[in-house]
Amino acid sequence: MQVNGEFKPLIVAFCCNWCSYAGADLAGNNRLNYPAEVKIIRVPCSCRVNPTFILRAFQRGADGVILCGCHPGDCHYTSGNYYTRRRMAMLFSMLDYLGIERERTRVEWVSAAEGAKFAATMNDFVAQVTALGENKRLEDLRCKK
Amino acid sequence: MQRIGVFVCWCGSNIAGTVDVKAVAEALSHEPGVVFSTDYQYMCSQAGQDMIKASVAEHHLTGIVVCSCSPRMHEATFRKTATAAGLNPYxxxxxxxREQCSWVHKDMPIGTEKAIILGKAAVAKVHLNAPLTPGESPVTKRALVIGGGIAGIQTALDIADAGFKVDIVEKKPTIGGKMAQLDKTFPTLDCAACILTPKMVDVAQHENVRIFSYSEVSEVKGFVGNFDVTIKKHARFVKEDLCTGCGACVDKCPMKKVPNEFNLGMDNRPAIYIPFAQAVPKVATIDPAHCNMLKNGKCGLCARVCTAGAIDYTQQDEYVQEKYGAIVVATGFNPISMDKFDEFAYNQSKDVITSLEFERLTNAAGPTAGKLLRPSDGAHPHTLVFVQCVGSRCTACAEKGKEYCSKICCMYTAKHAMLVRDKYPDVDVYVFYIDVRTPGKNFDEFYRRAVEEYGVKYIKGTVGKVVPENGVLKVQASDLLNNKQLHIDADMVVLAAAIEPDRSARPLATMLTASMDTNDFFTEAHPKLRPVESPTAGVFLSGACQGPKDIPETVSQAGAAASKVIGLLAKDKLMGNPCVASSNEAMCNGCSSCANVCPYGAITYEDKEFRMPDRTVALRRVAKVNPAVCQGCGCCTVACPSGAMDLNGFKNDQILAEVDAICK
Structure with missing residues (x-):
């Protein structure tokens, strides 16, 4: 999206309820700033994120999608994040093949105690996507206003 | 079509300071299905909740969107409000x-714009919400306490006194934990053993308490109210029910050169041992690493002298299965290893010791029977140097120590210094500190006494190096207030080592799926409002496993954890989580993809009859989710190739609607 001639990316962040969503809350509690381009969707576990959700986000004009879950071994549901790791490795490589650069997608492990890591990750990811510019490859033009 | 009401909270200035709440309410009022939209100062207050209830009745609302703080904070509150208003809570x-908008963004237009988008996503989701009814599950009226230190003992006693059964699992041969090793306790200087050992006896004799000593939790399954736990009882090669604790075997054991871990290796114990005189259970344990009989079959002396016939060299590890309704973690702490702190010469000189070792040295039941003697030569020391914050508050050296304050060191060092000066007025005592932190009842008075009455020399500054030279310890330090370098010839140096969570805590957290912070302390469900509960339902925290704590704090937290457990066990039934998976039988082809990824084994298959278009009946295998076992992670929904599996509360179309709303 262009705002006053400046590119502002649209970032969708899927956060698991137990670690990363709580980590995002902690970033808020500690008033750690990160760009408002990041919009968080709460899911029970990172393994709830269906690849179609990510495809849909890119189709609808998202410029980057980040998935945050518990650290490996710390999943509230014991093994969900291991599935996430494998599924996203597959999906991201397919997206790369379709022309969605690797830098537009990311999986990050953020625990409930890592508010600072959450904010730092989002700052870094937004800067990375901003540098790439708009996502045009997968955007469904029929969805554009 | 839903009739949706939107309620935007100001949260005082917390939200309204960065988000134009009126503009948010206005913008959301134009969303499809929204029939009512308003803002209020504190939506969670009684007046705010009453307003929601009145609006539901007035506008015949079927769905509610509250734009406020994190759902982790007040989702339950507003669900109760909805129930009171006659709506389904879901x-x-x-x-x-708030947490994800007004608190992290500073600019009003940007914050407002984002708040509107987040509100739109919630409206889009609630359009697709369906009423959900939680199932019920029974509660096993027995609690498990992991760790038998003062935290575990107090928690178990409080639960048992309320009439519920409790099991304590302790990995050491005796309960008592760190407190059993202490000499005196601050700030009252009463002796640790005098206040702890009666509690150890109480808990052992309590009719509702069972103690599994020398045991560990090896597996945890299930969920709140219904945990299935496997406890591994290590073979102690002594029959617990027969051993009388007479100690004849301990006296006769020929292998007497085993470092005594209870005295932190400052003296030796035999291969068969009772950790200390007041151990509970008072039962001998054979250390298989050092016992000649177990190592090469030569000896057997203890079996010959045991009149009770309790020695059993063939004993094997035993696994006990038990069901519990609640689990309390009380795994405690340990001082960190001093290996990385070469500058203090801990590994070069026996006269450089940690505070816990000093504790044993001044304890009447310790290796020197309470006499202050230099470990290297047994001589009476004349100059003692205490170093504070060894490994604590280590921001510049995180790879060596810990970033946090260990909290108890200032007070126990004041205690040690005071006790030394009290018993041996001829000994010079120096304490090097960064800050002296004494926030506790009677704590600062205690520290002032050490300085003013007992003449302990407190010096603000750090110790740079300790060099053992000709039997003395050359201490090089700085005195920051006088801005000069000090050189002190000390006889002993005592290091206030930082404390860290016990090593068993990390694997245990994985088993319990309880979260930990970056320092491996257990995370509480809410740092202020739910300090003794872990985010995992049915798992509670007691003592230093949650953060550094002194004894009074540990005991109060233990009692608090017990009261939470009692509150849980007092219920006959628990309401489950209705946000569980369910399969659409018409779409399911019984491929087993979902069952293969389910971590709980909640998915089974059944053959079901389907009427086909040609009026015949076909038998087809379809997935069936057991809602009492499903925990609602949603892993199966992604694995399902036909899209038959979906997760209540987080349905595919709900999440897609959120994505669409955000990307519009």
């Missing part, structure tokens, strides 16, 4: 415009 969605 018709409520929260847009988190």
């Amino acid at each position: 018709m409520v969605e929260i847009a988190n415009i």
